[in-house]
Amino acid sequence: MQTSETLNEGLKRAYKLTITADDINKRVDVEVKKLAPQVNMPGFRPGKVPANLIRKMHGDALMQDALNAAIREGVDKTVADNRLRPAMQPKVEMAEGYESGKDAEITLELEVLPEIKTPSVDGLELERLTADVQDKEVDEAVERLAASQKSFETAAKSYKAKMGDQVVIDFEGKVDGVPFDGGKGEAMAVELGSGRLIPGFEDQLVGVKANDEKVLNVTFPDDYNVDDLKGKDATFDIVVGEVQKPKENKVDDDFAKSLGLEGMDQLRELLKGQIEQELNGLTRTQMKRGLLDQLAADHDFDVPPSMVEAEFDQIWQQLEQELVGEEDPEAARKEMEADKDEYRDIAVRRVRLGLLLSEIGQANGVEVTQQEMNMLIQQAAQQYRAEDRERFMQYVQQEPMAAAQLRAPMYEDKVVDFLFDKADVTDRKVTREELQAAIEAEETPAPKAAKKKAPAKKAAAKKPAAKKTPAKKAAAKKAPAKKTTPKTAAKKPAAKKAPVKKAAAKKPAAKKAPAKKAAAKK
Template sequence: MAIKQTTNEGLKRAYLITITAAEIASKIEAEIKKIAPQVKMPGFRPGKVPANLVKKMHGEQIHGQTVNDMIRESVDGMLAKEELRPAMQPAVSLSEGYEEGKDAEITVELEVLPVVEAPSTDDLKLEKLTVPVSDEALEEAIANIAGSNKSYKDAAKSKKAADGNQLIIDFVGKLDGEEFEGGKAEDAALVIGSGAFIPGFEEQLVGAKTGDEKTINVTFPEDYQAENLAGKEATFDITVKAVKVETETKIDDEFAKNLGLDSLDKLKEIMSGQLEQQTAGLTRTQMKRQLLDQLAAGHDFEVPSQMVEAEFEQIWAQLQQEAAKEDNPEAAIKEIEAEKEDYKTIAERRVRLGLLLSEIGQANNVEVTQQEMQMLIQQAAQQYREEDRERFMQYIQQEPMAAAQLRAPLYEDKVVD
């Protein structure tokens, strides 16, 4: 096998690998001898089929597999010999017109990772913001909990239901006069104005009193989750069993106990901790931005164009998805198109920072453990249907590049921390 470098420009490399016909033939002969004892053929005892007959029967298949194996081995050997660190999967091609009995010429094109020394972190200075939990913020958080845990008391029987009142009702839903599955309930609690029921349902109960019986007409939304009801007109026979009005929620020990806690002080302690966690997350984000800005400002080196293009494609796909959800998708897409070059610059910055963080991580023995990787794979698999999850997990395990993409965000966070 001969290796000849044909391109060395910046981070781009290209090589011509020649595997001689003699090397291929020798490998094929060795492979035939290896499998011959396993071949069965009428008229011959097991393991006694002559090698020339084995070659006649399976030669084409063996040749194809052997050449593929030798190409893979030669490329791996070349990368090791030349001490190359590919930025992406090398492009490998066999010369056109190759046929058995000829030398195989393989072209290998790739970009290599730049040689980057691990930046010193001794001179990095970051400002950490602290946000003490104020009494006002704590009171507001607890008031929000009280607001989502409203209590109601029975109103006078003459009370007409209004917005914000709670009704206890029995109802039976019908399509064309026939009850439908899931359209019946007893002692259902409904707060008028909450939007919990389908459009038009709650509005028709305004003014109802305890003991009232009435039939209302509604139309299910076109996008209703039950296909048999979507867009259909229906009636509901309703019995109002009680009209209730909201009672003032007193924030005290009793309120905390209703939430399963020992006291109001315990509730304040828990909520204070949650608010501190929220601000801690914001603080970390702000510090990370400072860190990355300082690293980016202090380093400027060539980065692999393939990595930049792959990063840009991810950014661009996400932007297009978000634009498609806007009220005016065409205008949103036009807006991001005008900033396309800026996003390419962002992609280049991300790649450069990724390489810097990788070097820092290696210098400080930062690792993503096998257990952490398994958790990442399992979490990512949850976005797929159950029948496709196993296939996705196998794909990640078999494709190093896919596994690297999954691993990268966690590795970055560990280096930043």
């Protein structure tokens, strides 16, 4: 095989590989010898079929396999011989017009990782802001928990439903007088005022009593998730089974015991612990932001454009999803488009910091153990249906890029913890509000939308070498199609979600921290 470099510009490399016809034929001969003992043909004893007949029968397949193997080996050898560190999967193409029996010309294009001088981990200075849990926060958490455990009791048959009540109905939906698929149900509980059903449905149930029959007139939203019903006028014939009034939850020992606890003291202690975890998370976010800002200020180097583009695409995809929740999505999109360059700068920052943290980790022996990796794979597999989990686990074990994507967040956290240990840290007590304000103050100024819509979930940036799981695997996660009942006939996330029955809580849930849009920075 002959190799020549055709491009060496910045982080871009390109090579021309020539695989000779003689090399390919030799590989085919090897495969013919391997295959011969297994070939049966009338008139020949097993294993005695002449090589030329085997070539005639399987020549095209053997030639293709030999060529593919030669290309793989050629690419691997070129990468190794030139000590290349590919940033993303190399692009490999064969010249058009290749004919069997002739030399094959291959083009190899890739971007390489930049050479980064091993960063010094000495001299880092960080301030750690910590906040104590206030009694008021625990009181508010108890109140939220009690409100979330709403229950209902049957009202008198003469009682007329009002907002906040729950109505149990049988229903049948029709479009142009014809019932539609999935539009029928029985004994469905509808909480009036929850906004979980299509517009107008709940409003028209105000004033109904037990055993009432009524026809509701509604219009499906233009963005409804069933194409045949988008924007269509419909009617729902309903029969009221009963009307239920909300019961008042008394926050006392009995309430705590209904959650599986011993009493209010244990409930308050549990909630306090959850709030402490939340505050610790905010403290870590504040420290990590300070650490990354120091690293970003001290290091500047070119990053592979393909990695920036991949990171930018993830940011943009998240922003596109969040547009659905905007009151005026068109205006939000214009604002987003106006700030596109700033979002690309954020992508550059993320990639640069990801490479930097990776270099620090490698230089200092930070690693994710096999046991930890197995745990990550098992956790990720739980997102799939039971019948697809084994297939997913095999895929991750066979695809280095998929494994790298899973490993990246944990690896980054380990490197960050390593740097925390090396830094000179000073502590300062603050209030929750001051802690949150400190995090917000460290945001990248502009873009405006970044403060408002930056994808908070991406705070732990994925390692640059990682790629998303191929689309064919995403299919395994697809949820089964839902029936079109008023319960599922809710707006898309842009508006209000369909009601979901709440399971009896065993443990109280803590209040979630407000998403920090500063995460766009990294």
